[in-house]
Amino acid sequence: xNHLQTxxxxxxxxxxxxxxxxxxxxxxxxxxASHFKVEQYEDIKELYEIVxxxxxxxxSEVEALVSExxxxxxxx
Numbered sequence: 001x002n003h004l005q006t007x008x009x010x011x012x013x014x015x016x017x018x019x020x021x022x023x024x025x026x027x028x029x030x031x032x033a034s035h036f037k038v039e040q041y042e043d044i045k046e047l048y049e050i051v052x053x054x055x056x057x058x059x060s061e062v063e064a065l066v067s068e069x070x071x072x073x074x075x076x
Contacts, residue, residue, distance in 0.1 A: 004048075007041040009033070015048035019069065022051050023062050035073045043072055 004011050013033035
């Protein structure tokens with residue numbers, strides 16, 4: 001995870017893909033890495049670390065995480 005210290009479009013794409021996979025997002029196609037700005041890197045990384053640290057999620061946790069991603073996306 002050390003490589004994620006570098007703020008880059010590639011790392012954002014990696015983190016978004018991992019979040020989508022782990023949360024088994026039904027609307028994953030709508031959540032493209034290109035919808036996010038590098039300026040939002042730290043916020044995306046924070047969400048990524050939360051998702052990566054857990055094995056399972058409740059429905060309300062998934063909804064909250066997806067909502068946060070949506071907020072970041074709408075700021076892009």
